Amino acid sequence: MAPWGYEKDNGPAHWHKDCPIANGKNQSPIDLINGEVKYDSGLKPLTAKYVPFSDAKFLNNGHSVQFQPSAGNGSELTGGPLAVKYNFEQFHFHWGNNDTEGSEHRVDGKMYPAELHFVHWNSTNPSFKDAVGSGGPNGLAVLGFFLKVGAENAALKPITDLIPKVKDAGTSVTVPSNFDMQAILPATLTDYYTYDGSLTTPPLAECVKWIVFKQPLEVSAAQMEAFRSVINRDGKPMGGNYRPPCPLHDRAVKTSFK
Numbered sequence: 001m002a003p004w005g006y007e008k009d010n011g012p013a014h015w016h017k018d019c020p021i022a023n024g025k026n027q028s029p030i031d032l033i034n035g036e037v038k039y040d041s042g043l044k045p046l047t048a049k050y051v052p053f054s055d056a057k058f059l060n061n062g063h064s065v066q067f068q069p070s071a072g073n074g075s076e077l078t079g080g081p082l083a084v085k086y087n088f089e090q091f092h093f094h095w096g097n098n099d100t101e102g103s104e105h106r107v108d109g110k111m112y113p114a115e116l117h118f119v120h121w122n123s124t125n126p127s128f129k130d131a132v133g134s135g136g137p138n139g140l141a142v143l144g145f146f147l148k149v150g151a152e153n154a155a156l157k158p159i160t161d162l163i164p165k166v167k168d169a170g171t172s173v174t175v176p177s178n179f180d181m182q183a184i185l186p187a188t189l190t191d192y193y194t195y196d197g198s199l200t201t202p203p204l205a206e207c208v209k210w211i212v213f214k215q216p217l218e219v220s221a222a223q224m225e226a227f228r229s230v231i232n233r234d235g236k237p238m239g240g241n242y243r244p245p246c247p248l249h250d251r252a253v254k255t256s257f258k
C-alpha cells in the first residue's frame, strides 16, 4: 500500500491493512454526543505551563503542519483527568477544504472547519516513543481544540504566517524564539470532554487520554485559507486530513461541565 494518507487509494478505509488496531475498541476520533456523556464533578481544570522555546521547527510532514520544539523543553501539562505530569511534544492541525468539514471529533454530528491537537506524553516514560508504546490509555494526553471561522487569532498568527514557507511536504522552518504558545490556550482550561482513545493516524495506537474542549477557538477566514494552501506528498491540497468518527463501543465520555 502506498504510504497512508487521506486519498481514495490510501485513506482511512485502507489503514486497517497495515494497522489492524484500526478496528479496535478504543479508536479515535469519535462523535461526542451530548445526550450520552456523563458529568464528572471530580474533573478539575487542566494546567498547561508552556515555557518559551529556544529552537522550534514548524514543518509539513506530508499529512499535517506541525510545531515541534527540540526535546526536553520543559513545557508541562497537569490536572484534569491526569494522574501525573505530561511533557509537551508537538501541536498540529486537521482541516477541510471548506468550512463545513475538517475537524476529527464532532459534537452531536457537527464538524468544525478545523481541529488543533496539543500532544503531550506521560513523564513516567523515558521518551515520547516509549509513551506511545507503553500500553493503555495513559501514554499520551492530547488536548483538542475546535477551530471556527471568526476573528483573527493573534496567538496563532505567527504560526499561520509561516504556512507559506512550509507549503510543500518535507519542508520546515525555524520558529522565532519569541513565539508564545501559552497565548493560544484559553485563560482557563475548564469545560472539556474526556475519554480513552487512540492516535487518529497510523499506527492508531490506543494510548491516548483525549481531552476535547467544548469552546472552539476562532481563526480568521484568511488564516483558514492559509491551511488550505498546504500541499501533501502527492502534490494535492492537504485539506481533508481528518479521520471519520469511530465506534464508541463500551467507553464512557465524561465531561467537566454540566
Ligand SMILES: NS(=O)(=O)c1ccc(C(=O)NCC(F)(F)F)cc1
Pocket (backbone or CB within 6 Å): 117, 119, 129, 132, 142, 198, 199, 200, 201, 202, 203
Ligand atoms: N492526531 S493525533 O491523534 O493527535 C496524533 C498525535 C501524534 C502522532 C504521532 O506522533 N505519531 C507518530 C508515532 F508516535 F510514532 F506513532 C499521531 C497522531
Ligand SMILES: [Zn+2]
Pocket (backbone or CB within 6 Å): 092, 093, 094, 117, 200
Ligand atoms: Zn491530530
